Amino acid sequence: MTKRKITGPKPVIFFLLKLTVIMFFIAPFYISIVYAVKSPEETIKTGLAFPTGIYWENFTEAVRVSNFFSAAKNSVIVTAACVLILMVVCTMAAYVIARNLKSRLYSGMYYFFLAAIMLPFQVVMMPLYVQLKNMGLLNTRIGLILTISGFQTAYNIFVYVGFIRTIPVEMEEAAYIDGAGKFYTFWKIVFPLMKPIISSTLVLNALTVWNDFTTSLIIAQRPEVRTIPLTQYFFFGEYNIELNMAFAAFVMAMIPIIILYLLMQKYIIGGVMAGAVKG
Amino acid sequence: MTIKLKKRLTNLAFLLPALLLFGTMVVLPFISGAKISFTDWDGFSEVYNFVGMKNYLKIFKDPTIGEPIKNSLFFTAVTVIGNNLFGLLLAMALKKNTRVNRIFRTFVFMPFIISLVLTGFIWSYIYSDVFYELLGIKSLLGNKKTVMLGICIMGMWRDIGYAMLIYLAGLNAISDTYYEAAEIDGAGPFTKFRYVTLPMIAPAMTINITLFLGWGLKVFDYAMTVTHGGPGRASETFALYVYNYTFPYNKAGYGQAAAIVMMAAIVVITGIVTFFLRRREVDL
Numbered sequence: 001m002t003k004r005k006i007t008g009p010k011p012v013i014f015f016l017l018k019l020t021v022i023m024f025f026i027a028p029f030y031i032s033i034v035y036a037v038k039s040p041e042e043t044i045k046t047g048l049a050f051p052t053g054i055y056w057e058n059f060t061e062a063v064r065v066s067n068f069f070s071a072a073k074n075s076v077i078v079t080a081a082c083v084l085i086l087m088v089v090c091t092m093a094a095y096v097i098a099r100n101l102k103s104r105l106y107s108g109m110y111y112f113f114l115a116a117i118m119l120p121f122q123v124v125m126m127p128l129y130v131q132l133k134n135m136g137l138l139n140t141r142i143g144l145i146l147t148i149s150g151f152q153t154a155y156n157i158f159v160y161v162g163f164i165r166t167i168p169v170e171m172e173e174a175a176y177i178d179g180a181g182k183f184y185t186f187w188k189i190v191f192p193l194m195k196p197i198i199s200s201t202l203v204l205n206a207l208t209v210w211n212d213f214t215t216s217l218i219i220a221q222r223p224e225v226r227t228i229p230l231t232q233y234f235f236f237g238e239y240n241i242e243l244n245m246a247f248a249a250f251v252m253a254m255i256p257i258i259i260l261y262l263l264m265q266k267y268i269i270g271g272v273m274a275g276a277v278k279g
Numbered sequence: 280m281t282i283k284l285k286k287r288l289t290n291l292a293f294l295l296p297a298l299l300l301f302g303t304m305v306v307l308p309f310i311s312g313a314k315i316s317f318t319d320w321d322g323f324s325e326v327y328n329f330v331g332m333k334n335y336l337k338i339f340k341d342p343t344i345g346e347p348i349k350n351s352l353f354f355t356a357v358t359v360i361g362n363n364l365f366g367l368l369l370a371m372a373l374k375k376n377t378r379v380n381r382i383f384r385t386f387v388f389m390p391f392i393i394s395l396v397l398t399g400f401i402w403s404y405i406y407s408d409v410f411y412e413l414l415g416i417k418s419l420l421g422n423k424k425t426v427m428l429g430i431c432i433m434g435m436w437r438d439i440g441y442a443m444l445i446y447l448a449g450l451n452a453i454s455d456t457y458y459e460a461a462e463i464d465g466a467g468p469f470t471k472f473r474y475v476t477l478p479m480i481a482p483a484m485t486i487n488i489t490l491f492l493g494w495g496l497k498v499f500d501y502a503m504t505v506t507h508g509g510p511g512r513a514s515e516t517f518a519l520y521v522y523n524y525t526f527p528y529n530k531a532g533y534g535q536a537a538a539i540v541m542m543a544a545i546v547v548i549t550g551i552v553t554f555f556l557r558r559r560e561v562d563l
Contacts, residue, residue: 093297150304211394
């Protein structure tokens with residue numbers, strides 16, 4: 001096939017059209033940054049024009065009023081713990097399920113987890129609240145970590161089972177013949193082979209936990225354990241926040257996650273593709 | 280110890296952490312939740328009575344339930360259609376793997392990584408301050424008639440990139456030979472889209488429709504954080520209705536019953552839609 005040389009105004013118009021649509025997606029980020037770095041006076045005078053400098057007071061005030069660092073610390077701890085728990089617990093369970101799918105017990109378990117992905121959190125929020133209160137885990141980071149991990153278990157197992165089924169069993173069989181135990185075989189042979197799916201799922205889990213609002217709202221409301229989304233909810237619910245400071249708070253919450261996205265884009269996209277059934 | 284028993288025990292050891300975690304955090308609460316739904320419990324007292332099916336009957340008699348159902352369905356319909364339509368258009372426009380397109384894709388997907396809470400707040404400020412100052416449009420969220428549309432727009436802003444990614448994967452899997460064969464048969468761009476692209480991306484469409492259907496029917500965060508279901512009850516979604524009865528109104532028994540109805544509705548609607556989509560995949 002000969003390649004046609006593209007000439008004329010058509011591609012230019014197409015490009016401009018695309019650019020306009022892309023603006024819709026970027027504009028809120030641009031607006032956030034511009035407002036976050038401008039003083040109230042500059043905002044009135046220049047509106048959305050490109051800022052001339054950074055008015056740091058927006059950020060220092062937002063940090064102080066919203067108790068940002070405490071929230072960020074909670075978010076980091078909860079996210080890291082959930083991601084690690086899910087990685088260990090779900091890969092192990094998925095391994096056994098994936099390798100025994102011919103058995104009715106295990107395939108039943110698989111479909112049970114698959115169905116649980118659809119479950120709305122609202123169905124368990126009240127009983128869970130009571131249960132955690134009785135266990136003394138309400139309003140603790142551990143309570144929140146266990147709840148979110150428990151709720152993500154089904155989806156993680158589903159994704160991992162799908163991947164493990166594509167790994168040929170021959171290597172494991174060879175290891176068994178050589179006398180290796182199941183734990184050794186799993187951690188030394190299967191787990192390393194799962195690296196691509198684990199990294200994708202890990203990043204996607206991190207996003208889910210970091211952005212969680214519904215679960216934290218029920219389980220961890222006390223100021224000391226609030227994560228970033230919850231802090232923002234109370235911050236904007238309780239006070240009438242000045243525009244520039246509000247956007248400074250938004251930008252601070254966005255920065256870590258956008259950096260993660262730009263660095264890990266490949267894995268995030270891989271995770272989206274692998275788990276396209278997520279409920 | 281027999282080999283079979285040993286194998287079973289090792290399997291159990293692999294499964295136990297997941298089963299314990301899932302059992303205590305999901306299965307146990309689910310069972311006690313079913314029990315609560317048959318009581319008149321307020322959520323904090325020591326005493327409560329079993330009332331049988333009364334809560335469930337009350338849900339269907341509640342005159343205020345129409346609004347939350349309508350709002351959840353409206354959000355679901357608009358976002359399912361919007362995300363799929365714009366996601367597919369963008370995927371086709373940005374399909375070619377050029378540097379510019381890769382950068383554009385990065386931007387289109389970027390909103391998806393920030394939380395729904397942040398999305399809601401940013402857009403509420405954009406509606407109230409930026410749009411009003413710049414274009415003189417009053418905030419969509421302040422008017423009973425437009426509040427749900429305002430929420431749909433922020434939802435789509437966040438999720439279109441996700442739909443685009445799924446469609447991109449579908450489009451990239453189509454071999455060029457199909458298009459070449461169609462061209463030889465004299466197919467124009469529309470015919471090629473209808474008879475080559477559309478059937479080939481049917482699985483991607485199934486994924487995108489069922490996914491946003493599930494998310495849409497559960498929508499909670501936007502209404503809870505930004506509009507609190509208002510003005511009036513104009514943006515109260517079904518999930519928010521459940522939350523309101525369970526916690527602020529102290530009617531845990533009733534709220535729990537409503538939650539179970541919500542789950543049943545999600546299972547039935549998603550089940551029916553998936554069934555038809557799978558069948559259509561074969562027909563196309």
